[in-house]
Structure formats: C-alpha cells, structure tokens
Amino acid sequence: MTYAEILIRKGKRMAAAYVQAECNTAKAEPSKSPQHLNALLDHLLHPEKPINDQDAIDWCRWLVGGGRSYDDFAANVRQYDNTAMCGLVWTADFVAFRCRTCGISQCMSLCVDCFKFGNHEGHDYNMFKSQAGGACDCGDASVMKESGFCSQHHGANQPKKPVSPPPELMCVAENMVPRIILRLVQHLRVNTVHSSLHIPADQAPERYEKAIEMADRLLKLLHDFSSLGAAMRTVLTKALLDNESYFRLTNVNEDSEYASFMRRSNEFYDDALQSLPNPDPPREFQDCPALTAQLQHRNFLEELVFWMVKYEFPEKLVCLLLKMLPDPEYKEAFTRSFVLHYSRVSMMLVRSSNSDKLSNRVVHVSVQLFSNEELALAMTESLSLLHIMVSSLKNMMTLVLVPMEVNAPSGATGRGHMVVDCSKHVMKNHCYWPLVSDLNNVLSHPPIAYRFMGDNTLLTLWFDFLKMLQGMNLNVRVIGPHIEFEPNTYYASFSGELEASASPMWALVSHTKNGISREFSENTIRHCLRAIREWMEAMGDNSVMVR
Incomplete structure (x- = not known):
C-alpha cells in the first residue's frame, strides 16, 4: 500500500494528527521532509483530478487542523491575529463610507462597521x-488620520497580541499552502489554452470565467485561510514569495506521468506569456523592467498577478490577492508585481470586449496600492512608475491615431499632426480611464507630483501625449444632403479632454501654491510652450514663434 492509501484508511482526523506530528518533527529537523503528507497531497491535489473535488477540499481542511476540526483550528489561529488594519475587501454595489475630515488620501474608504465604531x-x-x-482603510495611518480609526483597529497603538503562534499550530499549513497554490496555478495554466471547457477560443472572457468558476472551491479554501488573520497571512505570504519553492515545484526533472504534465503546463504558460506582449518602449526606457518585452516570474505571486491580468481580473482571484494586503511584506511585493505588469494591463483594456467591467476591476486593485504615498513613491523611484503610466497611456492612444483633416493657417493641410480618432473603441468606451485615474491618484501625493514636474523626459512624453488630443473630432460644416444621424463622437472627445487632459493638469496645479513648487512650475511651463510651438509647426503655421 502507498503512503496515501495508508493515511486515507486512517480517516481524516487520525491522518491529520499523524501528519501534524510528522511536520512538527520535520520542522525541528530540517533534513527530514514530511513524506506522508507529501504523498497524500500528491494524491489529493493531482492535476488530473477535478480541481473542485469536494472530498479533496475537506481533506485539506482536516489536515491543516492537525487532528482538530477546522473551526477549532480557525479559532486558535485567530488568537494570534495582531494585524492593525481592517482590510475588508468588497466588490461592486457594496455600501461604504468616505470621511474627508479623516482622509489623507482622496480615495480612502471605510466599511460600515469601522465607520460606525469610529468617531x-x-x-x-x-x-x-x-x-x-474597494477595501476598508481603517487602521492604515498612510491613508487616514489615526483619530478616525475605529475602536477595533488602532493601528500602531493597538495592544499587541502574541506575535508568533506555536510551531506545531502552523507546521502543516506551512507545508500544505505551497501545494494548494501550485494546484491553482496548474489549473490557470492549462485552461488558458485548453479546449476541455468546450468554449471557442475567440470567446476568451467566457472561457476565463468558466475556468475560475471551476476552481471556486479551492479559491474559497484560500479565502478562508486568509481570513484567519495575521498568523495565516504570514504563512500565505511566505508561500507566495518563496522563489526556491516556486522553481522546485514548477520544474520537475524526472521521468513520470506527473513530470510530463508539468512540462506541458510550462509550455501552456510560455504560450500565454507570448500572447500578452509588451508595446515597444521608448528608447530612453529600454532598461525599465516593467517595459521590457520578456516577463520573468520568480515566485507564485508574480505568476498569479500575470494570470489575474490574462484572465481579465476575475473577481474571486482579485479579492483573494487584495485580502492579503494587511501584511506589509506582501503589500509591497504585490504592488511591485502589479507595476511590472502594468503596461500589459493597458493592452488588455484595448483588447477587451467588455472594457467597462474590466476598467472597474483594474481600479479595484490599483486604488488600494497607489493611495499609499510611501508605497507609490517607492515604486516611482525603483520601477519608474510615472514613466510606465504615461508611456502606457501614450501607447494606448497611438493605436487610434489618424491625420488631422482640416485646412490650417497659411493654407497648409495639417497632415503633419496626428490626432486620436474618437470613433474608435479606445476613446468611445473610455479604455484609458483606469490609467488616468491611477495617474491622478499618484499625482495627489506632493513628492510624486514634484518629481513629475521636474523630470524633463517625463514631461516631454506627457506633452507628446497631450498633442494627440489637440484638434481631435473637429466640427466641420457640411453643405449638401441632410445628415440623418449625427455622430456621437463629440461625447468621447469631451470626456477625453476632461479626463485625460484637464484632470491631471488640475492635480498638478493643486501642488503649485508655495515657493517650493516655483522651479517645477517654470519647468512645466517651458515644456508646455515647446509643445505648443511644435504643434503649430506641425499644423504648418510658422508665423507664430513661442519662446
């Protein structure tokens, strides 16, 4: 009999108690590995078995409890929850509160309970x-004032509970969680291209939605784990960020049926990477990691962020990743991963057949990350966040450029100037809105706004983008037959001007109210004048010189 068969015959409770003792021994002696647990997980989480197998999920709940019921295990783990923040995640149509008196960020929000129990x-x-x-920001001093924290979340002033749970409590979870995450990754890899869902390849959103629905029970298990508080989130974070275990579990070098499956799954994964290319970056940004053509994932978190983008931000996966944000180490790593995939997000927005739905889901993630000034500034300094945002926005608009058809001054035609076509999907369906919303969010932080106005390369890129909006959707008087249906492109033009041009401008202007900002204001105006001069030259008007 195999190890798995022996344990299954013992029953869930006895088998769970046995593997806990084994894991506890292995933790004390690193040279030993929990062979019986690994064998049982090989059987329960085999990729050829249905991912939503209820019996396998029940086994996982018993195993993590180490011989106690899952409810008893959960109550015990929650005793070691020393998190200072609420972090409750919600989806669309959830009723929440926003307090402008307590908010540091304009995007702060509170769940009903935290608002009710705050002053x-x-x-x-x-x-x-x-x-x-969104997600509740109660307890997060980077987003709201401590005076607005509720009675349950006191941030840094919260009475500290025991920091670390006893090793025997979490030892099974530490060995199980990476295998459960691996099973989810295997499922996402296979179903991005696999035909077993009986949905045509050209109906990608439906295929992705069905694939996520099939993994509902496994995702719920991970959701339940993340709801147990800081102790379990620490285990999840370690599993998601461990480069060594990611490489070991996804690269199996042996001659077996399982190894053959993993090699096929790696091929599917490579195909998916190739299907989401990055636009060619400007020459000066060739060394920017987030704008390079090749994606290289180092851990489970980075690959899951990729699948989140590829699967068009499925709600259950998004909420799982957001529920982990109260863990500071995880939040920084997740933000970094999201920034590295940001330019691909812009391409998905262009491709999507339901851009409104996708836009909301993108902002659901980004608003939680970029509202934190310290984190947004770190991403700006280390990963060139501002350059990525503006470059992505410009690349999106470049896809819908047309020559400006109008008689310019001095008899020129204006064909040297390219403008966005407001009848195209990108403009008509506001695909650019999430990118502009994120840009406005990060520009609400003064240090980042000053970096924006002080960076000559960035300002050149920004005003090159703005020139694409100058002269778009011109009104032309037509004399002749009656036009039965007036085009509604004027609405797309108005929205584009307001959202993509005016809103960031006012975000910058809001910081130019003291002597510190004078040099930045002057630098921005110089670039603005240069852009006006170049626009006039492109229009064929050399009679006006702007210095």
Missing part, C-alpha cells in the same frame, strides 16, 4: 455605493 461626528463624510469595489 466621525461633525465630520465631512458621505455614504456611497461602490462601483469598482
């Missing part, structure tokens, strides 16, 4: 129904 009497607040989803 907001006499404050400037409003209740709203979330359109894109």
Whole structure:
C-alpha cells in the first residue's frame, strides 16, 4: 500500500494528527521532509483530478487542523491575529463610507462597521455605493488620520497580541499552502489554452470565467485561510514569495506521468506569456523592467498577478490577492508585481470586449496600492512608475491615431499632426480611464507630483501625449444632403479632454501654491510652450514663434 492509501484508511482526523506530528518533527529537523503528507497531497491535489473535488477540499481542511476540526483550528489561529488594519475587501454595489475630515488620501474608504465604531461626528463624510469595489482603510495611518480609526483597529497603538503562534499550530499549513497554490496555478495554466471547457477560443472572457468558476472551491479554501488573520497571512505570504519553492515545484526533472504534465503546463504558460506582449518602449526606457518585452516570474505571486491580468481580473482571484494586503511584506511585493505588469494591463483594456467591467476591476486593485504615498513613491523611484503610466497611456492612444483633416493657417493641410480618432473603441468606451485615474491618484501625493514636474523626459512624453488630443473630432460644416444621424463622437472627445487632459493638469496645479513648487512650475511651463510651438509647426503655421 502507498503512503496515501495508508493515511486515507486512517480517516481524516487520525491522518491529520499523524501528519501534524510528522511536520512538527520535520520542522525541528530540517533534513527530514514530511513524506506522508507529501504523498497524500500528491494524491489529493493531482492535476488530473477535478480541481473542485469536494472530498479533496475537506481533506485539506482536516489536515491543516492537525487532528482538530477546522473551526477549532480557525479559532486558535485567530488568537494570534495582531494585524492593525481592517482590510475588508468588497466588490461592486457594496455600501461604504468616505470621511474627508479623516482622509489623507482622496480615495480612502471605510466599511460600515469601522465607520460606525469610529468617531466621525461633525465630520465631512458621505455614504456611497461602490462601483469598482474597494477595501476598508481603517487602521492604515498612510491613508487616514489615526483619530478616525475605529475602536477595533488602532493601528500602531493597538495592544499587541502574541506575535508568533506555536510551531506545531502552523507546521502543516506551512507545508500544505505551497501545494494548494501550485494546484491553482496548474489549473490557470492549462485552461488558458485548453479546449476541455468546450468554449471557442475567440470567446476568451467566457472561457476565463468558466475556468475560475471551476476552481471556486479551492479559491474559497484560500479565502478562508486568509481570513484567519495575521498568523495565516504570514504563512500565505511566505508561500507566495518563496522563489526556491516556486522553481522546485514548477520544474520537475524526472521521468513520470506527473513530470510530463508539468512540462506541458510550462509550455501552456510560455504560450500565454507570448500572447500578452509588451508595446515597444521608448528608447530612453529600454532598461525599465516593467517595459521590457520578456516577463520573468520568480515566485507564485508574480505568476498569479500575470494570470489575474490574462484572465481579465476575475473577481474571486482579485479579492483573494487584495485580502492579503494587511501584511506589509506582501503589500509591497504585490504592488511591485502589479507595476511590472502594468503596461500589459493597458493592452488588455484595448483588447477587451467588455472594457467597462474590466476598467472597474483594474481600479479595484490599483486604488488600494497607489493611495499609499510611501508605497507609490517607492515604486516611482525603483520601477519608474510615472514613466510606465504615461508611456502606457501614450501607447494606448497611438493605436487610434489618424491625420488631422482640416485646412490650417497659411493654407497648409495639417497632415503633419496626428490626432486620436474618437470613433474608435479606445476613446468611445473610455479604455484609458483606469490609467488616468491611477495617474491622478499618484499625482495627489506632493513628492510624486514634484518629481513629475521636474523630470524633463517625463514631461516631454506627457506633452507628446497631450498633442494627440489637440484638434481631435473637429466640427466641420457640411453643405449638401441632410445628415440623418449625427455622430456621437463629440461625447468621447469631451470626456477625453476632461479626463485625460484637464484632470491631471488640475492635480498638478493643486501642488503649485508655495515657493517650493516655483522651479517645477517654470519647468512645466517651458515644456508646455515647446509643445505648443511644435504643434503649430506641425499644423504648418510658422508665423507664430513661442519662446
């Protein structure tokens, strides 16, 4: 009999107690590995078995408890939850609150309970129904003032509970969680190209939605784990960020049926990477990691972020990744991974057949990351976040450029100037909105706004983008037959001007109110004048010289 068969015959409770003792011994003696647990997981989580097998999920719940029921295990783990933040994640149509008196970031939001148990009497607040989803910021001093924290979340001032749970409590989870995440990754790899779902390849959103639905029970198990508090989130974070275990579990060098499956899954994974190419970056950004053509994932988190983008931000996967944000190490790593995939997000927005839905889901993620000034500034310095955002926005608009058809001054035609075509999908369906929203969000932080206005390369890129909006959708008087249906491109033009041009401008202007900003203001104006001069030259008007 195999190890798995022996343990299965013992029953769930006895088998769970046995593997806990084995894992505890292995933790004390690193040279030993929990062979019986690994054999049982090989059987329960075999990739050829249905991922939504209820019996396998029940086994996982018993195993992680080490012989106790899952409810008893969960209650015990929660005793070691020392997190200072709420972090409740919600989706669209959830009722939440925003307090402008307590908010440091304009995007802060509170769940009903945290608002109710906080002191907001006499404050400037409003209740709203979330359109894109969100997460509760109570306890996060980088987003809201500590005076607005509720009685349950006191941030850094919260009485500290025991930091670390006893080793025997979490030892099975530490060995199990990487295998459960691997099973999810295997499923995502195979079903991005596999035909077993009986859905045509050209119906990608439906195929992706079905694949996520098939993994519902496994995703719920991971959701339940993340809800147990800081102790379990630490285990999940370690599994998601461990480069060594990711390489070992995804690269199996042996002669077996399982190894053959993993080699096929790696091929599917490589095909998926090739299907989501990056636009060619400007020459000056060739060395920017987030704008390079080749993606190289080092751990499970980076690959899961890739699948989140590839599968068009499925709600259950997005919420799982967001529920982990109260862990500081995870939050920084997740933000870094998201920035590295940001330019691919812009391409998915262009491709999507349901850009409104996808836009909301993108902002659901990005608003949680870029509202934190310290984190957004770190991404700006280490990964050139501002350059990625503006470059992605410009690349998106480049796809819909047309010559400007109008008689310019001095008898020129204006054909040297290219403008966006407001009848195209990108403009008509506001595909650019998430990128502009994110840009406005990061520009709300003064240090980042000053970096924007002080960077000559970035300002050149930005004003080159703005020139694409100058002269778009011109009104032309037509004399002749009656036009039965007036085009509605004027709405796309108006929205583009307001959202993509005016809003970032006012975000920058809001920081130019003191002596510190004078040199940045002057630098921005110089670039603006240069752009005006170049635009006029492209229009064929050399009579006006702007210095």
